[in-house]
């Protein structure tokens with residue numbers, strides 16, 4: 001995403017509005033992440049890249065972790081420092097970042113939540129992200145990501161057929177957003193046009209952005225090419241699925257195997273927990289190294 005695109009983004013320019021529009025009062029995203037980190041025995045040093053308002057980074061810190069939050073939006077970083085203090089917040093571009101700009105020692109985990117990874121629009125962006133993660137991680141470090149699933153859009157048009165209209169009130173003002181999604185097939189992008197209106201007579205604000213339509217198999221391929229072993233790649237339950245992930249006894253990661261695990265051999269790139277990668281969200285856990 002070009003910096004100018006970030007500057008025109010009403011939500012990243014207004015982080016409080018972002019939290020109001022996408023509330024997570026139970027901190028499910030951060031708790032899901034913490035659950036993954038615990039299940040795979042991750043060490044304490046975590047980078048939350050594309051950290052947004054900092055609410056997940058700050059929650060992870062309350063569990064005793066040392067957390068750095070990084071984002072390309074100065075408005076998000078300023079909000080995070082004020083409203084979700086604790087982590088160190090640094091400006092960085094997830095498409096190419098450098099450990100030395102973020103921390104004195106490698107991280108035990110890089111987390112990238114709510115489709116931030118899909119701002120890697122091109123293969124070069126994705127290579128830059130994975131190469132940066134590998135260089136920022138200690139051997140055996142984890143990459144944990146949660147995002148829209150490109151495969152969901154194969155043969156399904158339910159999110160494309162009609163604009164999604166949402167309204168909500170924030171600080172006495174009623175906001176209305178009309179969101180239209182279109183698929184740019186050659187670029188493999190899900191393009192989003194969102195028009196915001198308010199009742200106070202402010203002219204409408206149009207915001208355009210795009211996510212990479214990343215498919216599970218190409219993600220596995222890119223991860224393997226960068227030396228990562230996929231531990232989980234599935235469509236949920238997760239913090240933004242319906243039904244949502246809930247804290248509780250988790251299946252052991254050892255021996256998890258779903259329909260595409262290799263028969264008779266070591267569990268292949270584990271698809272668990274739900275055993276499928278068909279829904280609209282994708283959850284990734286990968287380890288740098290051979291798992």
Ligand SMILES: C[S@@+](CC[C@H](N)C(=O)[O-])C[C@H]1O[C@@H](n2cnc3c(N)ncnc32)[C@H](O)[C@@H]1O
Pocket residue numbers: 001006012029049050051052053056070071072073076092093094095112113114115116119
């Ligand atoms: C949908 S928000 C997700 C924020 C946060 N991870 C969460 O789950 O609430 C996407 C975030 O990615 C950030 N972002 C977009 N492009 C980026 C880039 N190239 N490098 C770093 N951050 C980026 C945006 O500024 C925004 O804060």
